Amino acid sequence: MRTPVFFDDRYPMIATAKHNGILAADGTPLKRSLARALRREKLRALILVMPLLIFVLLTFITPIANMLLRSIDNTIVGDTILYTVSDLNDWNGSDPPLPPENVFRSLYFDLFIAVETKRHTRLGSRLNYEQTGISSLFRRSGRKLDDIGKEIEKTLIASDARWTDGQTWFDLFAARNEGDADPELFDRQFLRIQRLQGELGNIDIDFMPSKSIAKALPLATREYTAWAIHTASIEGEDIAQTRPWESIPVALIYDMQQPDFAIEIKNWLSQSSPHPIEKLSTESIDYPLDFTDILRKIHKDWGDIEVWQTIKVHSNDYTSGYFLNAVDMRKSLDGPTIQPENKRILITLFIRTVQMSLIITLACILLGYPVAWLMANLPMRTANLLIILVLLPFWTSLLVRTSAWKVMLQQQGVINETLVWLGVVATDNRLEIINNQIGTIVAMTHILLPFMILPMYSVMQTISPSYVRAAKSLGANDWTAFLRVYFPQSIPGIGAGSILVFILSIGYYITPEIVGGTDGVFISNRIAYHISRSLNWGLAAALGTILLMVVLVLYWTYDRIVGIDNVKLG
Amino acid sequence: MATDERRSAEGKEPFVRFDRVQKSYDGETLVVKDLNLDISKGEFLTMLGPSGSGKTTCLMMLAGFETATHGDILLDGISINHIPPHRRGIGMVFQNYALFPHMTVAENLSFPLEVRKIAKSERESKVKKALDMVEMGDFGGRRPAQLSGGQQQRIALARALVFEPQLVLMDEPLGALDKQLREKMQFEITDLTHRLGITVVYVTHDQTEALTMSDRVAVFDDGRIQQVAKPDTLYEEPDNSFVAQFIGENNTLDGVVHSIGDGYALVKLENGEMIDCKPINVSRPGERTRVSIRPERVEFNKDRLHPDAHTLEAEVLEFIYMGDIFRTRVRVAGNESFIIKTRNAPDQARLEPGRIIEIGWLPDDCRALDTGT
Numbered sequence: 001m002r003t004p005v006f007f008d009d010r011y012p013m014i015a016t017a018k019h020n021g022i023l024a025a026d027g028t029p030l031k032r033s034l035a036r037a038l039r040r041e042k043l044r045a046l047i048l049v050m051p052l053l054i055f056v057l058l059t060f061i062t063p064i065a066n067m068l069l070r071s072i073d074n075t076i077v078g079d080t081i082l083y084t085v086s087d088l089n090d091w092n093g094s095d096p097p098l099p100p101e102n103v104f105r106s107l108y109f110d111l112f113i114a115v116e117t118k119r120h121t122r123l124g125s126r127l128n129y130e131q132t133g134i135s136s137l138f139r140r141s142g143r144k145l146d147d148i149g150k151e152i153e154k155t156l157i158a159s160d161a162r163w164t165d166g167q168t169w170f171d172l173f174a175a176r177n178e179g180d181a182d183p184e185l186f187d188r189q190f191l192r193i194q195r196l197q198g199e200l201g202n203i204d205i206d207f208m209p210s211k212s213i214a215k216a217l218p219l220a221t222r223e224y225t226a227w228a229i230h231t232a233s234i235e236g237e238d239i240a241q242t243r244p245w246e247s248i249p250v251a252l253i254y255d256m257q258q259p260d261f262a263i264e265i266k267n268w269l270s271q272s273s274p275h276p277i278e279k280l281s282t283e284s285i286d287y288p289l290d291f292t293d294i295l296r297k298i299h300k301d302w303g304d305i306e307v308w309q310t311i312k313v314h315s316n317d318y319t320s321g322y323f324l325n326a327v328d329m330r331k332s333l334d335g336p337t338i339q340p341e342n343k344r345i346l347i348t349l350f351i352r353t354v355q356m357s358l359i360i361t362l363a364c365i366l367l368g369y370p371v372a373w374l375m376a377n378l379p380m381r382t383a384n385l386l387i388i389l390v391l392l393p394f395w396t397s398l399l400v401r402t403s404a405w406k407v408m409l410q411q412q413g414v415i416n417e418t419l420v421w422l423g424v425v426a427t428d429n430r431l432e433i434i435n436n437q438i439g440t441i442v443a444m445t446h447i448l449l450p451f452m453i454l455p456m457y458s459v460m461q462t463i464s465p466s467y468v469r470a471a472k473s474l475g476a477n478d479w480t481a482f483l484r485v486y487f488p489q490s491i492p493g494i495g496a497g498s499i500l501v502f503i504l505s506i507g508y509y510i511t512p513e514i515v516g517g518t519d520g521v522f523i524s525n526r527i528a529y530h531i532s533r534s535l536n537w538g539l540a541a542a543l544g545t546i547l548l549m550v551v552l553v554l555y556w557t558y559d560r561i562v563g564i565d566n567v568k569l570g
Numbered sequence: 571m572a573t574d575e576r577r578s579a580e581g582k583e584p585f586v587r588f589d590r591v592q593k594s595y596d597g598e599t600l601v602v603k604d605l606n607l608d609i610s611k612g613e614f615l616t617m618l619g620p621s622g623s624g625k626t627t628c629l630m631m632l633a634g635f636e637t638a639t640h641g642d643i644l645l646d647g648i649s650i651n652h653i654p655p656h657r658r659g660i661g662m663v664f665q666n667y668a669l670f671p672h673m674t675v676a677e678n679l680s681f682p683l684e685v686r687k688i689a690k691s692e693r694e695s696k697v698k699k700a701l702d703m704v705e706m707g708d709f710g711g712r713r714p715a716q717l718s719g720g721q722q723q724r725i726a727l728a729r730a731l732v733f734e735p736q737l738v739l740m741d742e743p744l745g746a747l748d749k750q751l752r753e754k755m756q757f758e759i760t761d762l763t764h765r766l767g768i769t770v771v772y773v774t775h776d777q778t779e780a781l782t783m784s785d786r787v788a789v790f791d792d793g794r795i796q797q798v799a800k801p802d803t804l805y806e807e808p809d810n811s812f813v814a815q816f817i818g819e820n821n822t823l824d825g826v827v828h829s830i831g832d833g834y835a836l837v838k839l840e841n842g843e844m845i846d847c848k849p850i851n852v853s854r855p856g857e858r859t860r861v862s863i864r865p866e867r868v869e870f871n872k873d874r875l876h877p878d879a880h881t882l883e884a885e886v887l888e889f890i891y892m893g894d895i896f897r898t899r900v901r902v903a904g905n906e907s908f909i910i911k912t913r914n915a916p917d918q919a920r921l922e923p924g925r926i927i928e929i930g931w932l933p934d935d936c937r938a939l940d941t942g943t
């Protein structure tokens with residue numbers, strides 16, 4: 001063979017020209033000017049599809065993305081019991097067997113706000129997914145939380161009646177002047193309430209905590225600030241005229257029992273007008289404030305280490321917990337662990353869903369292929385009639401069609417009655433062909449069949465009869481001509497139909513719900529259950545995400561094996 | 571050798587015989603009416619006719635994809651009415667080529683050999699030989715969609731020939747090609763099939779193609795063969811006015827037979843003029859007739875006019891310059907689309923419209939045919 005001229009060293013000019021590429025008429029490289037021309041065209045096309053794109057984005061992609069986000073979203077724990085979660089970080093989950101006192105203390109105040117804002121039951125339900133019983137623990141604790149505060153209030157009022165007055169509290173905690181203000185504390189509490197209540201907006205709050213009192217009464221100031229923000233923004237009341245929650249006296253007493261209190265309150269008093277706190281600080285209030293004890297008295301379950309472990313494990317803002325649950329696992333202190341046997345159902349359900357979808361797809365191929373072939377090869381008029389017959393089911397409601405199968409397949413149904421009448425089966429031995437997997441497969445094959453037939457038909461229609469004729473004239477018998485010439489050309493139709501049917505079937509809900517009984521239901525029925533019944537949206541979202549992944553992986557595999565460009569819808 | 575055999579086929583047992591074949595698709599109208607046709611071995615026979623005249627139907631009956639409603643089709647003396655198409659061993663080239671799109675060119679060619687259970691090594695050598703034969707040796711690995719129309723055509727031809735059939739059918743195989751390529755392929759097909767000594771039944775509605783390629787042409791119209799003859803006979807001695815009109819350009823003059831005798835018929839034209847003609851399918855005086863004269867046999871140059879020639883007065887209506895020839899449209903005996911074809915020679919006159927001229931022709935070139943109704 002001769003070497004082509006341009007690779008020959010004797011012609012360096014040609015070789016260079018080849019490397020530099022061809023130039024367009026204006027001297028720019030042809031490639032670049034082509035790219036520019038194409039870009040302009042693409043841009044124009046993009047502008048044309050923009051309205052639809054935006055529509056799809058807003059109404060389709062965004063909700064789905066939002067839904068998928070829920071599968072890892074766990075902010076509710078951190079939002080509701082902010083300080084407890086951060087204190088729990090220092091507890092390793094097993095030693096000591098209960099979290100330290102400061103955790104209980106934080107929980108008391110976190111929970112108090114949560115109860116006042118009615119957020120504690122939500123958190124209870126969230127944690128109840130992980131451990132049964134937590135929901136009622138939160139609910140019941142909420143009712144008894146203010147008992148201790150009421151007692152302490154009485155003590156305060158006994159010391160000075162002015163403690164009943166909102167103004168007294170306001171004077172105690174409000175900043176005296178600009179220099180005394182503690183905007184940082186205010187901002188932190190503002191965020192806390194915002195996490196609890198959602199966006200607060202731009203509201204004027206006539207309160208700023210005092211830096212100096214925060215030194216003497218850190219906890220009380222913090223809680224009062226939180227209360228003030230809540231009261232002013234959510235309730236819309238005048239802070240100075242309103243008596244704070246019972247948790248504030250509790251915090252006050254707690255602070256007074258701290259070693260630094262005596263000095264700091266003197267500092268404060270030296271700079272302010274007389275205040276009942278002066279008298280109070282001289283009285284020795286020996287109120288025992290053991291929050292561990294208080295909470296355990298409210299509900300004994302607060303002494304249960306498992307409750308605390310559950311809270312600690314599920315305290316992060318983002319969690320893999322829902323996904324682990326979706327594959328029959330559980331998040332625990334020692335990392336992911338397998339669920340107890342009686343809770344392992346989802347993997348089985350996933351496998352069953354995929355298996356049954358495959359069976360349904362296969363059944364649709366087997367039943368649909370001959371029909372599609374007939375439609376493509378019969379004379380126009382007969383073919384049209386067939387097409388109408390194929391489309392007929394679309395004109396009836398899905399529910400009616402599915403219920404019709406109930407009539408057909410039940411124990412006293414058409415099929416069983418006929419078989420009994422024929423003597424094929426005994427009366428007391430009727431076939432169980434509904435409320436199980438058979439029922440689902442039969443009904444769904446029937447319902448999804450048109451989705452298989454139509455793409456097959458539209459592909460077969462394009463296969464010219466002259467191919468089979470050519471094959472026969474070349475010596476192939478009917479079977480060989482079909483197998484080697486017709487069938488390979490109809491595969492794109494089978495591919496398109498299969499993808500369509502499989503994807504529809506894997507997410508199908510209504511039919512399995514009606515005819516599936518217990519062992520013929522799909523993963524989507526479980527998703528529906530979690531969305532509308534157990535309200536565990538996180539798990540539902542995780543299941544949905546996994547389902548989406550399964551479909552994408554299968555689609556990818558299909559693309560690798562068959563090639564997606566081999567799929568034709570017509 | 572093949573050519574001689576073809577020429578002297580008469581008298582021998584024909585290779586293909588249509589014996590009183592009829593075909594109806596709907597049970598109401600006959601698409602093929604009483605078809606009788608003998609094709610001898612090695613012959614290149616073309617079925618020519620207007621659209622819908624039943625050519626494809628005849629071919630399909632021969633290939634076995636349609637069954638004759640009546641009559642017999644014989645191949646090598648044996649009736650093939652009940653032999654399924656795949657056992658007839660007839661090669662076929664389809665109008666759209668029907669190359670299997672999911673197979674490569676080599677696989678396409680190998681297909682008829684595979685179904686005949688021919689060993690792999692032999693298959694490969696045959697495929698290679700067939701590809702070389704159509705000069706497509708380097709294209710074995712391509713898909714049909716990656717070939718040009720002419721290349722696909724060659725592959726289709728090679729595929730129809732690779733299993734060495736005795737008979738090859740081609741249904742308008744060149745219909746989709748441009749003029750130049752078509753002419754090239756016409757030559758290649760005739761050359762190849764003559765060399766291989768294969769019998770070919772070829773369908774076309776392009777008369778030039780039929781005339782240039784065939785040993786014999788069967789002119790179809792309305793489900794009947796109007797005439798089967800060699801190309802020159804067909805052109806110069808058409809049996810009826812349909813053939814005369816269909817093959818080549820033709821001038822007609824309507825009239826009534828005045829008298830017949832002595833090998834000539836005297837025909838009275840519509841304007842009362844009398845001309846001498848050769849009677850083809852007129853038999854008695856008083857019969858209506860259509861007289862046919864080829865445009866190139868008409869002469870208006872008095873110097874070249876044969877002394878025997880009959881002359882008529884004509885008015886020039888239009889002069890059309892066509893490069894190699896001139897076409898002059900004149901009015902003769904009430905007919906306004908009478909054409910005269912003359913060669914573009916230096917001394918040739920270019921007639922301007924409005925001129926009155928004298929035209930004439932030999933009585934032998936003027937054939938009195940049926941009126942074609």
Ligand SMILES: Nc1ncnc2c1ncn2[C@@H]1O[C@H](COP(=O)(O)OP(=O)(O)OP(=O)(O)O)[C@@H](O)[C@H]1O
Pocket residue numbers: 595596601619620621622623624625626627628775
């Ligand atoms: N499958 C069929 N069913 C019914 N009628 C048909 C069928 N095929 C052909 N015909 C009719 O038979 C007649 C002859 O058709 P055929 O295809 O043989 O014509 P043809 O000579 O090949 O024409 P063309 O040059 O257009 O291919 C036509 O009138 C056509 O309408």
Ligand SMILES: [Mg+2]
Pocket residue numbers: 625626627741
């Ligand atoms: Mg045809």
